Amino acid sequence: MSCVQAIKGGVEDPLVYLEKISPEASRYGICKIVSPLNASIPAGAVLAKENTGFKFTTRVQPLWLPDWNVDDKVIFFMRGRNYTLHDFENMANKEFSSKYCCSGSLPSMYLEKEFWHEIASGRKGTVEYAINIDGSAFSCASNDQLGKSKWNLKVLNLNSVILFVFLAVSTLPQLPKSPLRLCETSIPGVTDPMLYIGMLFSMFAWHVEDHYLYSINYHHCGAPKTWYGVPEKTTMFAPCTLLQHDVPVYKAVQMPGEFVITFPKAYHAGFTCGEAVNFAVGDWFPFGAEASQRYSRLCRMPIIPYEELLCKEAMLLHNSQEQGGLAHSSADLASYHCVKVSFICLIQSHHHACQFLKKIKGSPSVSPNSQGTILCSLCKRDCYVAYINCNCYSRPICLFHEIEALNCPCGNNPILFLREDVSKMEKIAKKFEQDKGIMREVHRYKDDKCLQKNETTLKVSKQQELKPGYKFRRQGIAGTRNPRRKNDVEERVGETAETRTECHKLRGTPFSRGRKRRKMKSRQQKSKKSSSRLKTEEKERKPYIVKHPNRKPKNN
Secondary structure: OEEOOOEEOOOOOHHHHHHHHHHHHOOOOEEEEEOOOOOOOOHHHHHHHHOOOOOEEEEEEEEOOOOOOOOOOOOOOEEEEEEOHHHHHHHHHHHHHHHHOOOOOOOHHHHHHHHHHHHHHOOOEEEEEEEEEEOOOOOOOOOOHHHHOOOOHHHHHHOOOOOOOOOOHHHHHHOOOOHHHHOOOOOEOOOEOEEEEEOOOOEEEEEOOHHHOEEEEEEOOOOOEEEEEEOOOOEOOOHHHHHHOOOOOEEEEEOOOEEEEEOOOOEEEEEOOEEEEEEOOHHHHHHHHHHHHHHHHOOOOOOOOHHHHHHHHHHHHHHHHHHOOOOOOHHHHHHHHHHHHHHHHHHHHHHHHHHHHHHHHOOOEEEEEOOOOEEOOOOOOEEOOEEEEOOOOOOOEOOOOOHHHHOOOOOOOOEEEEEOOHHHHHHHHHHHHOOOOHHHHHHHHHHOOHHHHHHHHHHHHHOOOOOHHHHHHHHHHHOOOOOOOHHHHHHHHHHHHHHHHHHHHOOOOHHHHHHHHHHHHHHHHHHHHHHHHHHHHHHHHOOOOOOOOOOOOOOO
């Protein structure tokens, strides 16, 4: 098991430092940053004095790995008690002393082995863990070193792209470059920071962040916290189990006063006061597109309006580009490039969907849309550029469904709602396409399966050679007699369509011709075997007469 190397953060601007280490650190999925500054006022004093009446409710976690099957319904968290920070600390220390008969700390490696031994032993113990607590343990005092620096995330609203941990809610939307600043409302756990307070062996299980966002965690106080990261919800596997299946796992031990950053689409887990929030930079948009498409396949409600954020960010980027106010550092250029590629892919997919709709339904009625983001009633996709209204559905639907398969009984053409500035968006996308090398990246993203889901869904409805099983599966989704889960069936249907599309591309290649020759040979061999088998069966059908040597034939 490789360990993520701790990196000293000696620069003033945390964003500059993150951009510097990102190419190397993102390979591990997680990264630990040792802050150059320490807090002069302890977190406990901040929560007790600056947050008067601070209390929280814990959740009870089971400490065992049950045998899972499809019918299991395990409640991971059960409601615990209300604590102050001082009371919870006393309880946690008492539990530690009773278990190990000592009041001091033990080595992290020893406690890590004890944790996995406890998990695998099946003794069914429990611990308490407080999660998603509103508040911050950073001090606002003028004599606090960390509070006065840019690493105090409450004051990063004018200095950073990052939605760092512990930012005040009112300052989150004001960050000048962060895509999440464009959210019109605050989102708990995503734009709002939260505290996480644990004890010995309390843990959070393997997961990726919502919408594959970045996250950052600061360890205020307490014992060291162990993290596991897998590059690129929710079950807890031992790292050795993942390593046995050739899954790379990296570990970091977070000490008090240190930051841990998780990168997009990186699975991470850990056990044992911390504070965390999500953030995003420009290079997150391709991951956000993949997460948005996955959510729509699973009919999962989105947390953030990805399509709206991308369109607004691209419009602002175009305006800054026209005014000549863009930064020219390598990190900024890479960020702009990701925004442009994602925006071009989005506009092109909507353009193709609108053309396909006009082809099969004639010229639908077009109305302006000024309502912001609308959720599709079928797949929960967030629709900002366009959506469809039909009398057969009480709520709008997105453009990325098999329109032919809908078979609207109302007989009317659907009403297509487009944003009033959609023509401006298309012009901006055309300008972005003129950038050097941008279309090569667009084609590369379109060839990727994750970014091809929209167009694949449209191709499925056109392919008449699909097996009847496809229609059966689609009917099984809507029916009540099918015991299979809807989301799993939909995902398998999409994979079937992709597989058939890939097989269609192989026709006429030397590989496919060789495969046809092998099939012909196997058929000829089967026909020879069947003919020889028929001859033997005919021989067996002839009567076998036994002639007795002493018996004479009868005369009729």
